[in-house]
Amino acid sequence: MSFRLRFFMIGAMTLMSEVQGQRRRCSEEISDIRKEISSLGAMQDDLLHALTDLRLGIESAVTVAAGSLPEDCSVAKKRGAWGPFQMIAPPGIGPRMVRCDMLTDGGGWTVALWREPVMKTAGFGERDGPSGDTLHRDSPRVSSYPTRSVKHDLSARPPAEKDPQRPSRNDILPDERHPAGDAGDEETWYRRRRLRRSSQGSSRELLRESFNRTWVEYKDGFGHHTGEYWIGNDVLHALTSASAEPWEALILLNDFRGQNATAAYGQFRVSDEGSGYRLMAAQYDDKRSTAGDGLAFHHRRSFSTYDRDNDEYHGSHCGLDYGAGWWFHQCHVSLLTGAGTSDAQRGTEGPHTLHWRNWKGEEALHSAALLIRPKNQL
Numbered sequence: 001m002s003f004r005l006r007f008f009m010i011g012a013m014t015l016m017s018e019v020q021g022q023r024r025r026c027s028e029e030i031s032d033i034r035k036e037i038s039s040l041g042a043m044q045d046d047l048l049h050a051l052t053d054l055r056l057g058i059e060s061a062v063t064v065a066a067g068s069l070p071e072d073c074s075v076a077k078k079r080g081a082w083g084p085f086q087m088i089a090p091p092g093i094g095p096r097m098v099r100c101d102m103l104t105d106g107g108g109w110t111v112a113l114w115r116e117p118v119m120k121t122a123g124f125g126e127r128d129g130p131s132g133d134t135l136h137r138d139s140p141r142v143s144s145y146p147t148r149s150v151k152h153d154l155s156a157r158p159p160a161e162k163d164p165q166r167p168s169r170n171d172i173l174p175d176e177r178h179p180a181g182d183a184g185d186e187e188t189w190y191r192r193r194r195l196r197r198s199s200q201g202s203s204r205e206l207l208r209e210s211f212n213r214t215w216v217e218y219k220d221g222f223g224h225h226t227g228e229y230w231i232g233n234d235v236l237h238a239l240t241s242a243s244a245e246p247w248e249a250l251i252l253l254n255d256f257r258g259q260n261a262t263a264a265y266g267q268f269r270v271s272d273e274g275s276g277y278r279l280m281a282a283q284y285d286d287k288r289s290t291a292g293d294g295l296a297f298h299h300r301r302s303f304s305t306y307d308r309d310n311d312e313y314h315g316s317h318c319g320l321d322y323g324a325g326w327w328f329h330q331c332h333v334s335l336l337t338g339a340g341t342s343d344a345q346r347g348t349e350g351p352h353t354l355h356w357r358n359w360k361g362e363e364a365l366h367s368a369a370l371l372i373r374p375k376n377q378l
Ligand SMILES: [Ca+2]
Pocket: 309, 310, 311, 312, 313, 314, 315, 316, 317, 318
């Protein structure tokens, strides 16, 4: 055997030995990996069981909590709560935070719709005002609290300065007094804090929530309870149809000059989804109202959105044309879900804006609210 052949054979045997060694190591590693996979599978099963237990626990806790929560703001008020934000559990609906009006016209109002611009620096979801809990902790009991004699004061904004483009001195308020003092009600106190903070180094740009939403969004509700929001058509139905007891509604309107108006309805109800969330807004109360009956045209109409045409206008789609969800007819007289305008856009007019034709034509309004409560709750 030549030296070259012998060298080749030794090399081949060494290589084979190396390959066999690596193969053995690979088999061992594969075996280890299989064991780890098996172990991970067991852990996954454990984790899934733990998650299931956790979900059941949370559902159980939510059920218990919902059972002890007030169904609406009027019940919360009867239990002694008076803060502007409350956790309620409408019948058949899970717990949710809403804004309440505990002062206007006897209070106990659940806010179904809130339209009010928010300063840019505050930002939705990043409120710098106190929470309802904070207000409740820091504030006096309702029995010692001054009640308002005026019908409402939604924005607490006095008439604007002569030059509407210039920031008004009222937007940077001089003090931050506790509501126990003589600063007014908690809404005003809250607003002062918010305006004061958000005015520091900020522009006058105002944020508005988009109300050009889908059917499902209007069904479930959207926005944030400390800003602009729609409570949800299912909630409106659940609250106003839960019993034979009638519900009433109060609409609050403010223009950009600080003027306000109201529209009171002795009967307010919203039907279920199957019948198109039909509106019942009757018994307009002339004595308590100054804005005109802007819902008469919408009485008994179904709800429409840009993706659901239930209006009475054949050949047209009001929700799509005006970018809002509403009880459109052919198409509307009032539109509280119309486009909100910024401070710089004050004076804007148009059928797509947040407006109440019976009061200010198609002039875009600064703020609006739709309040509801059981009629005989007081
Ligand atoms: Ca139509």
